[in-house]
Amino acid sequence: MRTIPDDVLDLIAGGRKVSTWNSWTTSITIVGHAEPEPWYPGDAGGGAWGGYGNGDGNSDAGGGGGVAGDYGVGQHHASPVPEFAPANVHIDTVRNVVLEAATQIKALANLDGNEHGCMIVRTGEGTLKVGPISSGDFDSVTTGYTLQPGDTVVAWVHDHPYDFSIDQSRPSRHDIDSYRDMLSQPRVDPNALMYIVDMKSGDSFEYHKGSRFDKPGADISKDF
Numbered sequence: 187m188r189t190i191p192d193d194v195l196d197l198i199a200g201g202r203k204v205s206t207w208n209s210w211t212t213s214i215t216i217v218g219h220a221e222p223e224p225w226y227p228g229d230a231g232g233g234a235w236g237g238y239g240n241g242d243g244n245s246d247a248g249g250g251g252g253v254a255g256d257y258g259v260g261q262h263h264a265s266p267v268p269e270f271a272p273a274n275v276h277i278d279t280v281r282n283v284v285l286e287a288a289t290q291i292k293a294l295a296n297l298d299g300n301e302h303g304c305m306i307v308r309t310g311e312g313t314l315k316v317g318p319i320s321s322g323d324f325d326s327v328t329t330g331y332t333l334q335p336g337d338t339v340v341a342w343v344h345d346h347p348y349d350f351s352i353d354q355s356r357p358s359r360h361d362i363d364s365y366r367d368m369l370s371q372p373r374v375d376p377n378a379l380m381y382i383v384d385m386k387s388g389d390s391f392e393y394h395k396g397s398r399f400d401k402p403g404a405d406i407s408k409d410f
Contacts, residue, residue: 214339214374215328215329217326218329218361259278259282263410264409264410270377272340272375280306283341285390288343288407291303291344292383295347296385301345302319304331304342304343304344305317306342310335317329329344338373339378341380342380343381344361346383348385348386354382354386355387356401356403357380361380365393365395388407389406391403392405
């Protein structure tokens with residue numbers, strides 16, 4: 187019989203609750219999908235986003251400065267600050283919190299082979315916290331989070347299970363649609379980031395709203 191560690195059981199028990207978006211904007215739900223088919227080039231980001239990622243650098247990207255939060259800045263990442271990044275939080279802090287969440291997500295994915303996801307939230311005090319990790323099936327996961335007063339979603343993290351045939355480090359077309367919808371919500375930072383945990387490599391890849399999704403984003407697991 188296979189023994190599941192207590193910390194993983196706690197993640198499973200706390201991560202299956204799914205919230206729904208409502209008129210009071212207190213909850214948010216995001217659906218992620220792996221995509222068992224070749225990437226198609228018609229949705230490559232940049233201009234396909236209706237003007238995002240125009241490359242002029244004139245965005246309210248934040249990122250480089252801001253509030254470190256409870257986690258502190260921690261390890262510095264060599265990858266450039268994204269052209270679009272959430273405000274009032276240091277990008278290194280976000281990346282390090284994402285990697286902590288990715289470690290937990292990978293532990294769950296290694297047990298069941300399914301997708302899992304969570305949200306990274308900036309509180310009203312400027313600290314970061316990781317929402318409950320939701321569990322899905324082999325090619326989709328619904329990630330829910332109930333926001334408290336002052337909370338703002340700054341990142342969405344989910345894994346893509348191992349697949350020999352395709353590059354799972356990039357978001358699927360369904361991921362991109364969900365990410366677009368997420369960014370339109372009033373309790374989400376307009377420059378919130380998306381992270382894909384690729385179970386084939388074990389690495390986490392970063393995407394912003396100006397990314398070209400036809401190639402892998404910054405690998406924040408190997409940029410120390």
